[in-house]
Amino acid sequence: MSVRQAPTYQQGAPQRSMDDDSDVEEEALANDYREQVGYENNGDDYGIEGGAMGANMQDLQAQLQAAATPLEYQATLETKIQSYDSYCNLFHYILNSEGPVDIEVPSYFWAWDVIDEFIYQFNSFCSYRQKLALTQSTSGNEGDLVVLRENPNTWGCYSVLNVLYSLIQRSQISEQLAARKRGEDPAPYAGDYGSRSLYQMLGYFSIIGLLRVHCLLGDFSLALKTLDDIELNKKAMFARVMAANFTTYYYVGFSYMMMHRYADALRAFNHILIYVSRTKNFQKNAQYDSITKKNDQMYALVAICVAFHPTRLDDTIHTALREKYGEQLTRMQRGGPEALPIFEELFRTACPKFISPTPPDFDNPSVNVDPIEHQLSIFMEEVKNNMWAPTVRSYLKLYTTMDLTKLAGFLEVDADTLRGWLLVNKQRSRQMRHSEGGLLEGDVVNSNDLDYAMQGDLIHVSEAKVGRRLVDWYLRNLARTY
Template identity: 30%
Template sequence: MSDYSDKPADFLFPESVKQWFLQMTTALMGGNSDEMLRLYDKEFATLTSSYFKQSPWPDPDSDAVLSLSDEDPVFLTLYTQIYYRHMFSKLSPTNEFKKASWDNYCAIFEGILDKSLELDVMPSQWLFDIVGEFVYQYQSFCQYRAKGSKTDESMWNTKDVLSYLHRIIKYSNIKAVLAAQDANQPQPEVPSESVKELGYFALICLSRAHVLFGDFFTALCILKPIDFKKRDQLYQKSYSCHVSVYYHMGFAQLMLGDVANAVRSFAKIILQVHRNRAYYSKFADYDQVNKLTEKALSLLMLALYLCPGYTVEEQINALLREKLADKQSAVQKGDISVLSDIFVMAAPKFILPNVQAESEDVSKKATALQLKLFLELVQRHSALPSLHSYVKLYRSIDVEKLARFRGVSVAACLSEIMAFKLKAEALQSDVHFFVSDSIVKVDEQKREQRTGQYYMTQISKLQRVVNSCATSD
């Protein structure tokens, strides 16, 4: 039998894996943020696909990792974070690993807050993934706990999770920074640019956490300091943050009945990803980003059902026809079972933040509650599609006749018309009408000149061809 005692600790590692540890440690110590991003977002995924599909990466406490990293404490703390991130995404972590991941997150946040851990060279994508993965693991733990599984109350409890996010936001001074930007004033003092970005991403992930709770009003209030109409916002530095913030914001707007803004939020990120597929496909998390975009498209379809007459980009309509034609047809008919199925599939995975189930599995109760609230929203909008179709069909129609078509009393029909009238502007309907002497009169149909959009679409198509040619070269 061979004697391994005289072999180096890392002798069983593939050479490319050894080089990853050495290069990442060198990039971290040398302050090379671009190299760190390449090793983190691309090389790590490549090595995972080659060697760690069914197994974890090397243990951070192993002699081999300690040797390859020169026992650098900053590297080991950050590597531990992505070590557990890989484990949560590819494997089934035990309670022991969940506790260890929690402890490592506590070490990261406490280190940032007491200034013992400096992240000045961290790439923006990694900074977002730190807080994004933090909320994801918390979400997973809440779902696990709601299934009646025994858990340790000292880890992943809601109070501590929210406390860390709030403390990072406060320490980063990001709210003052955003306020100064809106007022075109000098930037207030911040601990560092990396901490400022981390605080910004923590603000977005805190909003996401409240969406998971079903607290949509608070979720949107948290995002108020961010001016989404301005270009060059920090969320654009992270492709996954860009998609996540619009998806969760759009969902909160939808559930609060702000359907037109929900459509705009979903459409913005759907078009962004679709028009720049060549760019997004280069990243390791493209599959997750694409999956979230597909969910946004399904939710947009539901939102369009609730606000008939809202005009969207032709590219959006083409994507709906290509990917969801059958479901869209059923939705337009008001099929409640299809509406429910799409909602459950495309909505976030809701959580019961403070529920510890003893034996019964209550993990699905949060989703059931949000589905109930959504169907109530559908009920409140149920008359709109039918009314919109009649108003589009006629130049004028008697209210009594319209009531017969609708199968309701004249008084009920008049109430529906008034409700539609009130919502038409908010929903930006493509028709305008008024009621006079019990006659519904359509006095105009809104038509928008879309020449500019046509050229923008063609330019986008040309850019995709150029990118495709560049990639093939």
């Protein structure tokens, strides 16, 4: 996912954990946005004041401007390779100069757009190369095939990751963010490079870039691990740039979804979708149009997560979800074989353009694996494992004790198959839910209001939350007594 245009940024709002389900902060942020954005653009986002700078500095300004400018959609392969070389030269100069480059960056927007465009071009190039390798016999692009064979390291995964990690290391941004989380002054940890806004901003958004790249490569746990030093709140720098804000929560939510942590995924999606819905009337048409498609994709992911983990949504999100995917959501929640094509369709619609960490083998096309198809197959295995969960659950709600063979007869399957379904469903009902600390941390909770245990061929069913409800009832009546 790439949101390539960003609106004027807003200031931060009070800090809040991602696990806070209330929408108070989104409302405060939207109000603050209304006051500060307006409808007119306040100057050129990328304007760098030059003055009496030398020729070399002016050339650097031109490179900085070009790095944040989107490449034309119909750009030739040679142009894409030249763009890669330009990025390499720019980052080499910034990272390997004798001292820190003494230039002020234009804004948060510029720093985000440089990293965003860098990764967007990397993703697009890899996707095109992979597609060409899979369809080279029918593509008709013999010239591009020759060029790609001669340039196997262009837009290489290692090179892109090396740039992002190097910017983070040079800027000492992780140490600065960790110091802020501890309530300390980050200045002593910044060093000569990290105290400069050029390195600080590029290093910061490189962390968001790593989240995105690791997710594109299919390493979802490492993607979330990269955000250990960034707090997901409105005072964070990424929250000041709409495109960065949207992108961050998309990849956090998608990574959670692929790790079967549906409650955490829904919380991430819900948070950003509420914000977008409350600020859409205050955004310029061109800027808002750039995230409309991505917004719809996120709703498709919400539908998938709700099908796996039924939960109450914000009224705004619930209404929009029913309008966009009402019929599909109903069929997915019903389960069964007829739900499989819907899950597949929504996943294809909403997933990132996954890439392979290595260049394809042009000489042996049959050994190349389509990364999107690979991730889809993993996802669909999860869907198939839970395909009968809604049907099984509907039967279990009618009994407190039931014979396994009898239930298997209702479902027209053998007892061993049903036992496997029950074990999978039991396991999936225990999900890790984030409360504090890193995004990978959390507490194991029961995500289902129905619990059961198997003893031989008997299934004992109970209401998972009955204990809590009895306590709540007792406390309410106790308060009335006094």
